[in-house]
Amino acid sequence: MKLTLIGTGYVGLVTGACFAEVGHNVLCVDNNKDKVAQLKAGKIPIFEPGLEDLVKNNVAAGRLAFTDSTAEGVAHGEVIFIAVPTPPQPDGSVDLTYIEAVAREIAQQLQPGQYRVIVDKSTVPVKTGEKVTETINRYSAEGCIFDVVSNPEFLREGCAIADLMQPDRIVIGSRSQRATDLMKAIYEPFHAPTYITDINSAELIKHAANSFLALKISYINAVAAICEASGANVDEVADGMGADKRIGRAFLNAGLGYGGSCFPKDIKAFIHIADELGTPFHLLKEVEKINAGQLDRFLQKIKNKLWVLKNKTFGVLGLAFKGDTDDVRSSVAIELCRRLLAEGASLRVTDPQALEKAQTELGHDPRITYCANPEEVFDRVEAVILATEWKQFRNLPWKQLKDKMIAPLIFDGRNLLDHHSLREMGYDYTGIGRP
Ligand SMILES: NC(=O)c1ccc[n+]([C@@H]2O[C@H](COP(=O)([O-])OP(=O)(O)OC[C@H]3O[C@@H](n4cnc5c(N)ncnc54)[C@H](O)[C@@H]3O)[C@@H](O)[C@H]2O)c1
Known part of the structure; x- marks a missing residue:
């Protein structure tokens, strides 16, 4: 046709x-x-x-x-x-x-x-x-x-x-x-x-589906906070919850929250439509609030370890809004970089595909070093932050890379890395909802 x-x-x-x-x-x-x-x-x-x-x-x-x-x-x-x-x-x-x-x-x-x-x-x-x-x-x-x-x-x-x-x-x-x-x-x-x-239902299916997926993400992130406060492990909680077919394991990964060109705008749009139709969707407003809070909580963890961020250099692994894409629209990783820069920090950043698009977003700030090779990110940095779940970051030669850093601090914003083996190697590892 x-x-x-x-x-x-x-x-x-x-x-x-x-x-x-x-x-x-x-x-x-x-x-x-x-x-x-x-x-x-x-x-x-x-x-x-x-x-x-x-x-x-x-x-x-x-x-x-x-x-x-x-x-x-x-x-x-x-x-x-x-x-x-x-x-x-x-x-x-x-x-x-x-x-x-x-x-x-x-x-x-x-x-x-x-x-x-x-x-x-x-x-x-x-x-x-x-x-x-x-x-x-x-x-x-x-x-x-x-x-x-x-x-x-x-x-x-x-x-x-x-x-x-x-x-x-x-x-x-x-x-x-x-x-x-x-x-x-x-x-x-x-x-x-x-x-x-009918046409209205089809239009609603899309907004309702995306909002539900965002809700799952915020739900597990709220559970992750309870895990942190109680010493439980959010990975194990998510596995146990997700094994129930009525729930499903997908979209139950604790992390820095959702970003990208769709979820943030679609959830906002659905909230707005619901308000306009006189049926306010309070639940989704809470989903947004939890999502926005994830980055604040994560930055606070970095500050708790490093106290003052000004004049410190951080390595950032990942800039795309998620793995396997070069899309940086509303990427939480980019927002994280902006927040660190606003604190007066310098950055060594990398991404397997999104480096060019990230450069357009973040600009040519002399405090940012764009690294084509992820291993360069570790050179004389105070901490490395994993911001996007590219699977290849798991397989970096972590043992050797430790010696390039000023201190072996890892902040894993996507719970991607094997925290047990990193700790065995001598890293000080902080994830999300992981003891
Ligand atoms: N990207 C996703 O993962 C995804 C998934 C599902 C749905 N959507 C939805 O699909 C829509 C498009 O998203 P996208 O990510 O493909 O956007 P995009 O920005 O990547 O592409 C949109 C394209 O439309 C072109 N365009 C704008 N006005 C035009 C015009 N008058 N005539 C011809 N071309 C025009 C732009 O130049 C651009 O190339 C959005 O509503 C988005 O929410 C996106």
């Missing part, structure tokens, strides 16, 4: 490549001309495992192409997916200007008599589908036939291709049988359980 993706970022590019992989003919549109030029030249603007090969193979097979023209996109795909940003506004509500702009651009390109399905894949507040429909009606010519569908995306950066190729479920919010049939045909090759709902 001929498909168009408008917005060729993490979601649009990976989804477009996976649709092409199963045989669809995909045109990805982006209004960032540099990005489109890069993609046309075979350069992938983001790091996502397996993406480069997937894109190259499908471009070579003639099933995947790129353009900066929405007009071309609307002419190409009978089904047009919107995958543009939905960033937060200062009051927590969603900035829907990107969605509105794309809806308007699509409307102006619709041809009378030509059927199109406009699918919202971006994460949006409930009732956005209604607004998109109104917008397209307002700006399109007489006689244009279209349906609006909500098809939220659940991919996780770092394993986005697997998530798209073998999804847990597909959610299709639609009130038109014609559009539903087309959507089912698009997803048929993925053999996934499919849930057909």
Whole structure:
């Protein structure tokens, strides 16, 4: 089937490549001309495992192409997916200007008599589908036939291709049988359980799901604080809890809390929508509070050991918001660096993929040394802080690295490292909720 993706970022590019992989003919549109030029030249603007090969193979097979023209996109795909940003506004509500702009651009390109399905894949507040429909009606010519569908995306950066190729479920919010049939045909090759709902419910599923995952993270972080106060071990508590199938072990890892381009903004948005609808979601406000407190508590632990942070140098392992991605948007690791700098500290930082993007975020502060090799982070530092759960940090030559440090202090913000063996090596190890 001929498909168009408008917005060729993490979601649009990976989804477009996976649709092409199963045989669809995909045109990805982006209004960032540099990005489109890069993609046309075979350069992938983001790091996502397996993406480069997937894109190259499908471009070579003639099933995947790129353009900066929405007009071309609307002419190409009978089904047009919107995958543009939905960033937060200062009051927590969603900035829907990107969605509105794309809806308007699509409307102006619709041809009378030509059927199109406009699918919202971006994460949006409930009732956005209604607004998109109104917008397209307002700006399109007489006689244009279209349906609006909500098809939220659940991919996780770092394993986005697997998530798209073998999804847990597909959610299709639609009130038109014609559009539903087309959507089912698009997803048929993925053999996934499919849930057909009304548009509002589909929109809500995404916000409710992300908020629930954030709630699990904050829940275990609150339990970790009780573990610290009582001498219990949060890893063991999480294993024991997670073995219950009704609970599940996933998202019960104590740490610095959630960050990234989705959870913080989606939770804020859900809280805002609930308030607006007159049904305040107090539980989620507490989830946010616990999450914000994680970094404060962690910094306090560092201060408890080192007293004054000013003029001290720290090694920081990991800058991406989580492992296996180069995405630093709302990364807790970046916020940690900012907080340490604000205390007057200097930093030696590294990340397997996100060093360049982190440099753009943190800038060229002379107090920051960007290290391509993680071992350089240990040179004459007062402490090393693990901020992102890249698995390879586990396998550093910890024994040798100890001697490079001023004092062998480790603060593990993700409970990633083997604290028993580090302590045996002579490190002073501090994790989260671990005795
Ligand atoms: N990143 C994730 O892991 C993830 C997962 C699920 C859902 N989502 C949601 O998907 C949406 C997109 O997220 P993302 O991470 O892919 O964002 P992104 O910033 O990586 O990509 C968005 C792209 O849209 C382009 N764009 C903006 N306006 C445009 C326009 N008018 N025409 C054409 N292109 C335009 C931008 O240039 C950019 O390349 C958001 O609503 C997000 O919440 C993201």
